[in-house]
Amino acid sequence: MSDMTLWLLFAICGLLTFSIRLSFVQLHGHLAKHLERVQPVLALLPPAVLAALCIPPIVLNSHSAAVDWLQVMAGLVTLLLAVRFKSIIWPILGGMCVLWAGRYFL
Amino acid sequence: MSFQEYRESFWLGVKDMLPLLSGVLPFGLITGANGIALGLSPEQVFGMTMLFFAGSAQLAAYQLIQDNAAFVVIVLTTVVINLRFAIYSATMAPTLHPLKKRYRWPLAYMLTDQSYGLCSSPERQSAGLPERVWYYFGGAIVMCSFWVMAVLLGVAVGASIPPEWSLEFSIPLAFLAMLVGTVRNRTLLLVAVASGAFAVLLRPLPLNMGFIAAVMIGVGVGHVASKLRRRGADLYE
Numbered sequence: 001m002s003d004m005t006l007w008l009l010f011a012i013c014g015l016l017t018f019s020i021r022l023s024f025v026q027l028h029g030h031l032a033k034h035l036e037r038v039q040p041v042l043a044l045l046p047p048a049v050l051a052a053l054c055i056p057p058i059v060l061n062s063h064s065a066a067v068d069w070l071q072v073m074a075g076l077v078t079l080l081l082a083v084r085f086k087s088i089i090w091p092i093l094g095g096m097c098v099l100w101a102g103r104y105f106l
Numbered sequence: 107m108s109f110q111e112y113r114e115s116f117w118l119g120v121k122d123m124l125p126l127l128s129g130v131l132p133f134g135l136i137t138g139a140n141g142i143a144l145g146l147s148p149e150q151v152f153g154m155t156m157l158f159f160a161g162s163a164q165l166a167a168y169q170l171i172q173d174n175a176a177f178v179v180i181v182l183t184t185v186v187i188n189l190r191f192a193i194y195s196a197t198m199a200p201t202l203h204p205l206k207k208r209y210r211w212p213l214a215y216m217l218t219d220q221s222y223g224l225c226s227s228p229e230r231q232s233a234g235l236p237e238r239v240w241y242y243f244g245g246a247i248v249m250c251s252f253w254v255m256a257v258l259l260g261v262a263v264g265a266s267i268p269p270e271w272s273l274e275f276s277i278p279l280a281f282l283a284m285l286v287g288t289v290r291n292r293t294l295l296l297v298a299v300a301s302g303a304f305a306v307l308l309r310p311l312p313l314n315m316g317f318i319a320a321v322m323i324g325v326g327v328g329h330v331a332s333k334l335r336r337r338g339a340d341l342y343e
Contacts, residue, residue, distance in 0.1 A: 045321070
């Protein structure tokens with residue numbers, strides 16, 4: 001791909017990405033009535049999105065796409081620590097330590 | 107909505123974002139380093155980073171450029187991977203829509219998974235409008251500048267970071283920790299379990315469609331469950 005084409009690609013992708021981010025923020029006034037109706041559904045979105053974002057890369061190994069039990073263990077430790085602590089730094093550190101320890105000893 | 111008045115909300119946003127940066131650093135380094143490895147110039151990697159402001163889409167675009175994919179395919183993939191921002195946009199709309207365009211547009215540009223994760227918690231959503239705006243801005247500005255710096259660092263450092271550290275694994279762990287904060291009742295737990303399970307099962311679908319499908323299934327399951335529960339409650343009255 002030529003330099004010119006690359007820049008055109010970046011610009012188009014960037015513009016579209018910004019449009020998606022702006023979509024509802026910009027049209028909120030016109031969509032207010034509809035938004036009210038879908039409010040109960042919107043409330044369900046955060047756990048749905050966050051789970052779909054984090055569960056596959058934890059459960060599946062990024063190279064083999066098979067279930068990676070060490071990563072699952074790390075995820076479980078993160079889960080337990082997240083229930084216990086409000087800050088997310090301890091759950092992350094705990095999970096990473098399980099991963100590192102597991103790779104070192106197993 | 108002066109800064110003086112809402113300084114506390116701003117700094118709380120900054121503070122809450124800081125732990126999330128540990129997961130962003132490796133991701134940014136990888137994004138920067140991979141761009142150089144692909145043969146892009148530092149200017150191109152920087153330009154791409156500013157225009158996309160979306161790491162996973164940028165990495166996907168790298169892959170496709172390398173595979174000599176068609177122009178349209180790369181654009182489509184970027185859109186699909188970034189469709190989740192429409193969901194975030196809907197969640198942030200009550201907070202950002204009332205602002206003037208010159209504030210609304212830059213703040214919408216700065217919308218990321220991390221900012222959404224922080225601002226979508228019920229505790230945050232119940233705050234007053236200016237508090238929510240300043241909290242969002244505090245987190246987003248930190249995230250934004252740190253992301254660009256991390257990518258530039260990646261450009262400079264190249265691929266000399268030991269990959270066996272697997273630092274990028276801290277990104278899903280961060281989302282998992284945020285997920286725990288959003289699960290406040292059994293319906294929301296059901297939504298998370300359904301969405302997570304289907305995201306794994308539908309992983310092989312092309313163009314990251316499995317992600318969107320899993321979110322829709324999770325929401326659908328939760329919607330049906332809450333309707334059934336309401337009907338059940340009616341029976342006992």
